[in-house]
Amino acid sequence: MRIITENLTKIFNTRRNQPPIVAVEDLNLDIHPGEVFGLLGPNGAGKTTTVRMLTTLIAPTAGQAFVGPWKVGRDDRQIRQSVGLLTEAPGMYEALSAEKNLTIYARLYNVRDVKGQVEKYLRMLGLWERRADPVGSFSKGMRQKLAIARALLHEPQVLFLDEPTSGLDPEAAKLVRDFIEELESEGRTIVLCTHNLDEAERLCHRVVIFKTRLIAVDTPENLRKRLFGRKVVFHLRQVQPQWVELLRSFPFVEEVSTLENRIIVGLPNPEEQNPVLVRRLVEAGAEIQFVGELRHTLEDVYLRTLQGLGE
Known part of the structure; x- marks a missing residue:
């Protein structure tokens, strides 16, 4: 109904x-x-x-x-x-x-x-x-x-x-x-x-x-994408500055940041774009341990939304 x-x-x-x-x-x-x-x-x-x-x-x-x-x-x-x-x-x-x-x-x-x-x-x-x-x-x-x-x-x-x-x-x-x-x-x-x-x-x-x-x-998923986008986390044995610059050179990459041995990359369509980035990183000598997606919760969405109102 x-x-x-x-x-x-x-x-x-x-x-x-x-x-x-x-x-x-x-x-x-x-x-x-x-x-x-x-x-x-x-x-x-x-x-x-x-x-x-x-x-x-x-x-x-x-x-x-x-x-x-x-x-x-x-x-x-x-x-x-x-x-x-x-x-x-x-x-x-x-x-x-x-x-x-x-x-x-x-x-x-x-x-x-x-x-x-x-x-x-x-x-x-x-x-x-x-x-x-x-x-x-x-x-x-x-x-x-x-x-x-x-x-x-x-x-x-x-x-x-x-x-x-x-x-x-x-x-x-x-x-x-x-x-x-x-x-x-x-x-x-x-x-x-x-x-x-x-x-x-x-x-x-x-x-x-x-x-x-x-x-x-x-939907919770669409609200997450709207506020935070989608971010993929590349876990490496170690991070080299040239690999960060390599990722930034791709036109579809929205943002790149690092945290310890991780490179966090904002992507509009990780399912299609991840394989390209993984292949290029490996060719450049990066040792990738695993790849995951940074997931924001509905609580993150809720708090960010209310913070926008000065809550």
Whole structure:
């Protein structure tokens, strides 16, 4: 299911004599059906506010948004029936069992096979054996898994996940990530808010970096290329100045630098250009130990992008 925002804006009024707070301003997004899409930004950037608008929990101040064929503010009932939401701090009825909690929410969503759906997701998330235990006795990881089950009971085609692995131990976090990948393989559209940039890089097809206003949106790989280009590292037994000058003589080489016994070369297309450089270096007497590519992480991209704003 496709999600579109057009100049989406949210302004919160404050106390008397205080200026209003612009939480989201002129946000334009086009999230493709079946895509895992990451919302990245510092605290207060507007990520959660955006999710709340798209799930019709709060109304936009200006602009418009569509979830599938439905418009936010006009078709709110249909949108709520079609999306699942995992909030950063999901509340549960702690005195009730896991099974009873999910049963209540399944009935609120008018799920046809309440018992079957509750059992399906309790088993899928490894909670079936604890189904009769009160939620108050659950660990944080178990509660998070139960909250994910709650968000999926009505089989939504769009899922909004706000910090789904926050505070989880590595095993529980991996289970949640694997589950997200399984949902993506079913063709569901998933919007992921996270501060875990390694997680976003592994899961998301595209990400948006924004701070109230949109700064950049693309695949992690394209954002890396845009900010840092591609750099190949030649590991040598030793570096000679003539080899550095040799590499600089090629018209397609963008930049050359050295670090200890390594020569770092900026190239637009390493797959085609590496063999030429390796051959010429060997002919010139260089002893190449191995060749690798300098990889920047999504965290590098994120920090460089925000530094450009003076963050």
